[in-house]
Amino acid sequence: MALSRDQIAMRVAQEFEDGNYVNLGIGIPTLAANYVPKHIEVMLQSENGLLGMGPYPTEDQVDADMINAGKETVTAAAGASIFDSAESFAMIRGGHVDFTVLGAFEVDVSGSIASWMIPGKLIKGMGGAMDLVAGAKNIIVTMTHADKHGNSKLLPACTLPLTGVNCITRIITDLAVLEVKDKAFHLRERAPGVDIKEIIEKTAGKLVIDGDIPEMTIN
């Protein structure tokens, strides 16, 4: 069965290592914060200027001066630091953030990503996404493998305007975990109960399947 949004987030959280600094995009990536394994510590970076983002505030803790990059009220965790936007993006551009996790409309075999603009639809802006994909050491894309019409989002070449070129190394979808290298998607894991045939059908770009592909562990 295809994974739910929360199950994708659970699988994402397994990528983190103890001591990682992580920036999570809006949507499924944000959910990954709920599933960080108990035995490790990660620190969340929010690009509006907070390193060490804590949980949402209780009603008593709400403070208009304390928000995250999604403009939601948040708290600062113990050990947090707060800084200006240039400092925040120095961390990002300088390669100090270990992981960034974000959603996408399309990813291609070169590791290019399109995530911010659909021509003909209203363009709201890229926010910090272009900086994040240009700067983070490891970038994980989370998305559904295909759109609601069944069209693959893993392409030979992106068709939409790009967010960044040659930057994505890992994709976690509702069907599979894939690595992007040597101009191909390399299948690493499949969602529990998902047939490899379905993954092949829904991957438009070159797909490399090497040996037995294990099922993901989701819990």
Added chain:
Amino acid sequence: MAGFDKVVTSYADAMHGLEDNMTIIAGGFGLCGIPEGLIAEVKRMGTKGLTVVSNNCGVDGFGLGVLLEDKQIKKMVSSYVGENALFEKQLLNGELEVELTPQGTLAEKMRAGGAGIPAFYTATGFGTPVGEGKESRQFNGRDYILEEAITGDFAIIKAWKADRYGNCMYRHTAMNFNPMAATAGKITVVEVEEIVEVGELEPSQIHTPGIYVDRVIQGSFEKRIERLVTSKGA
């Protein structure tokens, strides 16, 4: 005003000199850390043809969004503008121009503008619509684009505390773009929650040194929350 005393007592004095077709750089991220009273004064003045540089353009009826109501903004330079129906309408009508700029590039453009650096190379945006028409160059085998600095005729800033000399401190994530914006205005105006006497702020804790600041005004703030999210709590 005498010597280094930057305090003004009216919003009219705070924004004195603002004229049509000028560029305003505004601090703030969403509705967090925005100079509410200075924005209201720009609306009251009715200044037109403005280029406004700010990460966002407020929401309908609040923040920079109020400057759309009388079509005072000609061009907006922002990273994300999706929160505003009037913005969308004016953009589609061709009444408003928008230059979408990656958030980190926007911050760095302000920082560079204030620091006398005319342009800088960044990997952000290479190979995307943002990089189109811009000079590019390789360093150590990686591609970068040349981005130009931004300065403004005015910078409007929201700080937590300032002393009469214009030394400023910000509170929590209301800091955001304010420190860079403060450096990049020909005239920098800071609206603060509290003006304190000179010597009250610990020198090493000051975020924006007074040298960047021309005017300080005591404000009063609604501090509207854009997305209130709470946890159940223990």
